[in-house]
Amino acid sequence: MGYELYYWNGLQGRGEFVRLALEEAGADYVDVTRQPERGTSEMLALLKSDSEPHLPFAPPILKDGEILVSHVANILAYLGPKLGLAPRDEAERWFANGLQLTITDFVAEVHDTHHPIATGKYYEDQKPEAKARSAAFISERIPKFLGYFERVLNQNPKGNRHAVGDRLTTVDLSLFQVLEGLAYAFPKAMARVSGQYPALEALQAMVGTRPNIAAYRASPGRLPFNEDGIFRHYPELDVG
Amino acid sequence: MGYELYYWNGLQGRGEFVRLALEEAGADYVDVTRQPERGTSEMLALLKSDSEPHLPFAPPILKDGEILVSHVANILAYLGPKLGLAPRDEAERWFANGLQLTITDFVAEVHDTHHPIATGKYYEDQKPEAKARSAAFISERIPKFLGYFERVLNQNPKGNRHAVGDRLTTVDLSLFQVLEGLAYAFPKAMARVSGQYPALEALQAMVGTRPNIAAYRASPGRLPFNEDGIFRHYPELDVG
Numbered sequence: 452m453g454y455e456l457y458y459w460n461g462l463q464g465r466g467e468f469v470r471l472a473l474e475e476a477g478a479d480y481v482d483v484t485r486q487p488e489r490g491t492s493e494m495l496a497l498l499k500s501d502s503e504p505h506l507p508f509a510p511p512i513l514k515d516g517e518i519l520v521s522h523v524a525n526i527l528a529y530l531g532p533k534l535g536l537a538p539r540d541e542a543e544r545w546f547a548n549g550l551q552l553t554i555t556d557f558v559a560e561v562h563d564t565h566h567p568i569a570t571g572k573y574y575e576d577q578k579p580e581a582k583a584r585s586a587a588f589i590s591e592r593i594p595k596f597l598g599y600f601e602r603v604l605n606q607n608p609k610g611n612r613h614a615v616g617d618r619l620t621t622v623d624l625s626l627f628q629v630l631e632g633l634a635y636a637f638p639k640a641m642a643r644v645s646g647q648y649p650a651l652e653a654l655q656a657m658v659g660t661r662p663n664i665a666a667y668r669a670s671p672g673r674l675p676f677n678e679d680g681i682f683r684h685y686p687e688l689d690v691g
Numbered sequence: 692m693g694y695e696l697y698y699w700n701g702l703q704g705r706g707e708f709v710r711l712a713l714e715e716a717g718a719d720y721v722d723v724t725r726q727p728e729r730g731t732s733e734m735l736a737l738l739k740s741d742s743e744p745h746l747p748f749a750p751p752i753l754k755d756g757e758i759l760v761s762h763v764a765n766i767l768a769y770l771g772p773k774l775g776l777a778p779r780d781e782a783e784r785w786f787a788n789g790l791q792l793t794i795t796d797f798v799a800e801v802h803d804t805h806h807p808i809a810t811g812k813y814y815e816d817q818k819p820e821a822k823a824r825s826a827a828f829i830s831e832r833i834p835k836f837l838g839y840f841e842r843v844l845n846q847n848p849k850g851n852r853h854a855v856g857d858r859l860t861t862v863d864l865s866l867f868q869v870l871e872g873l874a875y876a877f878p879k880a881m882a883r884v885s886g887q888y889p890a891l892e893a894l895q896a897m898v899g900t901r902p903n904i905a906a907y908r909a910s911p912g913r914l915p916f917n918e919d920g921i922f923r924h925y926p927e928l929d930v931g
Binding site: 524584 | 740741742744745746747748749757758759760761762764768769780781783785786788789792793795796799803807808809810811812820823824827828831832836837842843846847848882
């Protein structure tokens, strides 16, 4: 039996980082909440279970037989070696996992651009604060994170085509997703920095055109970015 | 040679989660920035290196010979098995790592109670937003996270003394640190929920009185909480 991925239906969200790894590897998996006969109720039952010994806090959740793994970086650490998307070298694996956690932090900061005060409140109820947080995010955090990842690529002793080592890993796939998401959410801000991160831009193009990723992107499985996800396009949060 | 821990001097911060594991295990380690002959400059040189192949984004960073590991959850995943603080069972290890990442998220939310708009700005420049974010954190997020961890303890098939399995892991140590930190930062809010999370309170007491942890807490190595760290006591952010 294949992998079972549990994530909110109707958005890419954090689940997309897992989907990209599964799709690149051509792995056998089902997106549980998108199955008409299963649906979101099955995921909610898992989250509300009063008997599950390995209770997850939130989606995404991967089920592989009896093993339940939650959190993007944890799922990718689990899947990477099985899908041939992890470095072979031990030191490189710990480095890759650290990069994946830096991406996790970056993604959390993207989320907070539209929800700076309370996750439980609507964006519309925290718009002025979202504007302030987005301005700081664009001016300080995007350069800090993208500058860091650009350095990582350029300091890779095996070449700047990959974040770690000389082959594709989940980190490359996740960086692609972050760059796609930022271009969707902040198109004007990202246009202004076009050309400033050449190694990252080359990586984004390389990942996006890999056969399995290109096929996935052209399929209905790849939902478009939208305003229910992490990367949301609110023009008022972008630069003018 | 022992482990080398790189973290900002003068505060507990995220480094403390690593220190608690090293102290509990009686491991041989040095806190690099606290060594007069080494200091913070050595850590900054690592962060600014233009040749380090496994460049870290931010402290804490653990160096073990040739291996460099960054991010708390990554460091604890690395150290756990070596220090006898990880579950033995594979499914339990993935679960423990997921719990550690939920703690990471919780800690990031604690940080944002005093820095909701911009990490790069002073707390004093974002006080009204900090007040709003703290109110939501206290009313919604503390119950959500602590309620979750209480359920995890109570659904542990091996008993509610530990988060995972029947022995102490880094997750228990980290939960202790979170509970200590919350009591420091939000004493009135935490006093109001006293008794509501009995399994967590028992775990906090159990960890705090373990011989190595008690000795560490009584030593100068355990810095007091302060307003440079993650858990900050600003009375105006607590309940009235």
